[in-house]
Amino acid sequence: MNLTLKVWRQKGPNDPGRFATYHAKNISPDMSFLEMLDEVNQTLATSGEDSIAFDHDCREGICGTCSLFINGRAHGPEKATTTCQLHMRKFRDGDTITIEPWRAKAFPVVKDLVVNRDAFDRIIQQGGFVSSNAGSAPDGNAIPVPKVNAEKAMDAASCIGCGACVASCKNASAMLFVGAKVSQLALLPQGQPERSQRVKAMVETMDAEGFGNCTNESECEAACPKEISVSNISRLNREYLLATLKGQ
Amino acid sequence: MSLESHVPPGPIEKKWDQHRFDLKLVNPANKRKYSVIVVGTGLAGSSTASSLAELGYNVTALCIQDSPRRAHSIAAQGGVNAAKNYSNDGDSVYRLFYDTVKGGDYRAREANVHRLAEISNAIIDQCVAQGVPFAREYGGTLSNRSFGGAQVSRTFYARGQTGQQLLIGAYGSLMRQVQSGKVKLLPRREMMELVVIDGRARGVIARNLVTGKMESYFADAVALCTGGYSNVFYLSTNANACNVNAAWRAHKQGAYFANPCFTQIHPTCIPVSGDHQSKLTLMSESLRNDGRVWVPKKEGDSRPAPEIPEADRDYYLERRYPSFGNLVPRDVASRAAKMICDEGRGVGDTKKAVYLDFADAIDRLGLDAIKEKYSNLFDMYQRITDEDPYKVPMRIYPALHYTMGGLWVDYNLMSTIPGLFVLGEANFSDHGANRLGASALMQGLADGYFVFPYTVGGYLASSKLEKIDESHSAFADGERRATELIEKLIAVKGKRTVESIHRELGLLLWEHCGMGRNEKGLKEALEKIPALREEFWSNVTVTGSAGDFNQVLEKAGRVADYLDFAPLMVKDALARKESCGGHFRDESQTDEGEARRDDENFSHVAAWEYKGDDKEHELHKEQLTFENCKPTQRSYK
Numbered sequence: 001m002n003l004t005l006k007v008w009r010q011k012g013p014n015d016p017g018r019f020a021t022y023h024a025k026n027i028s029p030d031m032s033f034l035e036m037l038d039e040v041n042q043t044l045a046t047s048g049e050d051s052i053a054f055d056h057d058c059r060e061g062i063c064g065t066c067s068l069f070i071n072g073r074a075h076g077p078e079k080a081t082t083t084c085q086l087h088m089r090k091f092r093d094g095d096t097i098t099i100e101p102w103r104a105k106a107f108p109v110v111k112d113l114v115v116n117r118d119a120f121d122r123i124i125q126q127g128g129f130v131s132s133n134a135g136s137a138p139d140g141n142a143i144p145v146p147k148v149n150a151e152k153a154m155d156a157a158s159c160i161g162c163g164a165c166v167a168s169c170k171n172a173s174a175m176l177f178v179g180a181k182v183s184q185l186a187l188l189p190q191g192q193p194e195r196s197q198r199v200k201a202m203v204e205t206m207d208a209e210g211f212g213n214c215t216n217e218s219e220c221e222a223a224c225p226k227e228i229s230v231s232n233i234s235r236l237n238r239e240y241l242l243a244t245l246k247g248q
Numbered sequence: 249m250s251l252e253s254h255v256p257p258g259p260i261e262k263k264w265d266q267h268r269f270d271l272k273l274v275n276p277a278n279k280r281k282y283s284v285i286v287v288g289t290g291l292a293g294s295s296t297a298s299s300l301a302e303l304g305y306n307v308t309a310l311c312i313q314d315s316p317r318r319a320h321s322i323a324a325q326g327g328v329n330a331a332k333n334y335s336n337d338g339d340s341v342y343r344l345f346y347d348t349v350k351g352g353d354y355r356a357r358e359a360n361v362h363r364l365a366e367i368s369n370a371i372i373d374q375c376v377a378q379g380v381p382f383a384r385e386y387g388g389t390l391s392n393r394s395f396g397g398a399q400v401s402r403t404f405y406a407r408g409q410t411g412q413q414l415l416i417g418a419y420g421s422l423m424r425q426v427q428s429g430k431v432k433l434l435p436r437r438e439m440m441e442l443v444v445i446d447g448r449a450r451g452v453i454a455r456n457l458v459t460g461k462m463e464s465y466f467a468d469a470v471a472l473c474t475g476g477y478s479n480v481f482y483l484s485t486n487a488n489a490c491n492v493n494a495a496w497r498a499h500k501q502g503a504y505f506a507n508p509c510f511t512q513i514h515p516t517c518i519p520v521s522g523d524h525q526s527k528l529t530l531m532s533e534s535l536r537n538d539g540r541v542w543v544p545k546k547e548g549d550s551r552p553a554p555e556i557p558e559a560d561r562d563y564y565l566e567r568r569y570p571s572f573g574n575l576v577p578r579d580v581a582s583r584a585a586k587m588i589c590d591e592g593r594g595v596g597d598t599k600k601a602v603y604l605d606f607a608d609a610i611d612r613l614g615l616d617a618i619k620e621k622y623s624n625l626f627d628m629y630q631r632i633t634d635e636d637p638y639k640v641p642m643r644i645y646p647a648l649h650y651t652m653g654g655l656w657v658d659y660n661l662m663s664t665i666p667g668l669f670v671l672g673e674a675n676f677s678d679h680g681a682n683r684l685g686a687s688a689l690m691q692g693l694a695d696g697y698f699v700f701p702y703t704v705g706g707y708l709a710s711s712k713l714e715k716i717d718e719s720h721s722a723f724a725d726g727e728r729r730a731t732e733l734i735e736k737l738i739a740v741k742g743k744r745t746v747e748s749i750h751r752e753l754g755l756l757l758w759e760h761c762g763m764g765r766n767e768k769g770l771k772e773a774l775e776k777i778p779a780l781r782e783e784f785w786s787n788v789t790v791t792g793s794a795g796d797f798n799q800v801l802e803k804a805g806r807v808a809d810y811l812d813f814a815p816l817m818v819k820d821a822l823a824r825k826e827s828c829g830g831h832f833r834d835e836s837q838t839d840e841g842e843a844r845r846d847d848e849n850f851s852h853v854a855a856w857e858y859k860g861d862d863k864e865h866e867l868h869k870e871q872l873t874f875e876n877c878k879p880t881q882r883s884y885k
């Protein structure tokens with residue numbers, strides 16, 4: 001396959017950035033999207049040009065590092081698939097492909113297609129955990145969890161923190177990310193003691209970090225490579241309201 | 249220097265208790281006066297950084313990723329073992345201990361493995377308390393499955409994402425301590441140098457991967473939790489950022505490297521599709537429960553699989569191992585697949601694959617039953633290969649997966665450099681020559697939550713440490729060495745890409761120092777690696793600058809270290825003239841062509857000492873004694 005790529009190049013957070021055009025030649029349909037970019041970078045390296053910076057690590061769809069906005073969609077056209085698991089056979093010979101970084105105020109560009117997602121870590125620091133010191137835990141089976149709740153918690157916990165939800169939302173809202181963590185812990189007995197303070201602190205930090213609000217368009221769910229449901233956003237709203245009413 | 253393992257005396261089940269009692273304690277009020285650097289935030293790193301902070305120590309945690317949650321522990325699928333005996337099937341601490349020593353083919357230290365088995369139960373409790381959503385029974389209790397050839401059900405799991413869930417649990421605890429101010433978190437940092445002052449590890453030099461600047465960090469102890477080195481083979485199931493740098497640079501400062509040739513090759517990976525391939529994807533071993541492995545009997549039979557009649561198929565595992573069949577251990581299955589492909593009977597375009605066929609299982613159990621068990625794996629396979637495994641057999645091939653070798657540590661997890669501790673996959677300790685399924689997560693968390701937090705106290709309480717800070721000249725020296733290396737890489741300005749040299753090195757090692765080895769091949773590799781190293785340093789091209797976010801430069805630094813490390817791995821393989829665990833030495837086999845272990849000559853840990861760039865490594869042997877598990881030969885016939 002031969003492709004034309006329009007790739008966002010930006011030297012750093014303060015550089016305005018621009019699109020640059022590259023030609024990817026002799027691309028095998030069996031390549032992953034990232035392997036196609038590797039190939040382009042090899043060509044750039046041999047001609048002494050600065051390679052295109054993009055985040056990637058496990059390349060099996062679980063670490064949440066890869067983060068490309070491909071033809072206007074987070075992680076590209078295939079449903080429930082991270083960029084690293086997207087293969088070139090999903091494109092046609094001769095296609096022009098536009099590749100951009102996640103665009104959100106809370107995710108400043110580091111370089112080219114790489115963004116800074118520290119804001120997610122800072123939200124988790126405000127309560128995305130159960131405060132349990134090593135050594136203090138009771139026997140595992142002393143905390144029974146109904147299977148149905150365990151399954152729902154697992155659904156929410158499968159979030160990989162990639163930020164596709166934010167990138168695909170016109171408001172750059174992080175409600176799906178926050179909703180997934182709040183849901184996981186609200187559904188489990190272990191999460192109960194800190195339930196109210198957790199949701200309040202996480203939502204407040206989310207707002208302070210500059211993420212937008214949810215206007216119920218479910219773009220996040222459509223883009224999520226792990227198919228996290230927007231019902232987690234409903235649960236987040238409910239949890240937040242309850243916590244506020246309790247006045248804790 | 250002699251190797252002193254510091255294994256405490258006494259009966260095996262009392263050793264750890266007694267040792268914990270004997271370890272000196274740091275007074276609770278004094279813990280805040282000590283600081284520890286933790287490099288890496290996978291299961292071992294995250295769990296230990298948070299646990300140390302909970303105890304009151306000041307922790308600096310560095311990771312190479314943009315967030316600690318992305319460390320490669322996240323990719324572990326299968327599960328985590330523990331001796332809970334919730335299944336009431338006769339499991340016990342002793343049985344888990346015994347299985348792990350035997351599975352490691354009697355090349356691990358008994359006392360360490362027993363401690364691991366003892367701690368396993370507390371790990372499950374800790375993870376449950378953190379809200380890890382383990383699989384549950386309808387009554388709400390924890391669910392177990394049998395895994396990796398174990399005869400009891402002792403594996404706890406969270407769908408196919410156990411590593412992810414355990415890591416997110418540990419990451420949550422770490423984030424809580426970052427918030428409390430006890431942990432200073434530094435993402436996108438790569439450790440460049442270990443700083444040793446007066447013979448003790450006192451800090452690290454790290455490169456800030458965003459700005460390119462060298463940064464100095466000092467502490468009273470350093471813990472390396474930097475994972476394994478499978479990527480020396482270029483293609484492996486490891487994440488791209490996994491590397492040997494931190495371990496190797498500590499090795500050059502005096503930490504012995506133990507059993508570097510002990511690597512694990514996983515039999516069920518999706519095969520290579522072409523030269524562009526950047527990594528291999530693992531598929532759970534559980535597939536072999538229902539899939540049948542075969543190749544055509546005739547070399548060059550290019551008919552599509554469904555058109556090859558039964559009579560022309562060779563179910564070679566069932567033929568050679570009638571009692572275990574398709575369920576032989578990882579190393580046996582991997583070696584057999586490579587042998588068949590080397591004979592020219594491999595399948596697919598590259599001929600580097602064998603079939604894993606579910607047609608019989610679908611006939612016997614029905615399509616729905618197979619879907620329920622394996623749909624996520626089948627979907628993943630289809631996404632990557634564009635073939636429907638419900639209709640045509642999967643193609644699989646072995647791939648590098650885990651490294652049992654690593655920096656040598658004593659019972660306290662301390663390396664041969666006082667104050668430098670090594671945890672998780674980065675150390676050599678608990679898996680001997682072959683790791684069992686669902687044991688890696690157990691070991692990372694055992695070291696992190698429940699071993700190092702005690703043993704570091706013992707070290708700190710019994711050491712007299714000078715007050716220092718980053719103004720000490722050793723830090724300036726370290727920064728200078730690190731900067732020189734970076735400048736040297738950029739200055740080559742040759743023609744070959746970093747990737748192409750790495751790929752060549754990987755192929756060489758796969759061919760000669762993979763799962764089957766012999767003296768001739770190993771010697772050939774030893775001749776070729778220095779030439780490739782020479783090629784790298786005279787003809788590599790590293791674009792971009794040192795003072796910038798530069799992924800090519802990062803990669804070049806890693807490949808430079810692989811080229812230095814690879815000869816040691818090969819030398820270790822050459823010295824170990826026996827077949828054991830995950831590796832097979834052609835010269836050491838039984839009349840039936842099976843692995844023959846040589847306990848008389850090789851019942852030891854091979855720990856290598858670095859003597860200087862132009863000097864040969866010196867081999868030190870830690871003799872292994874087995875007072876509880878009497879070595880037997882494995883047989884799967």
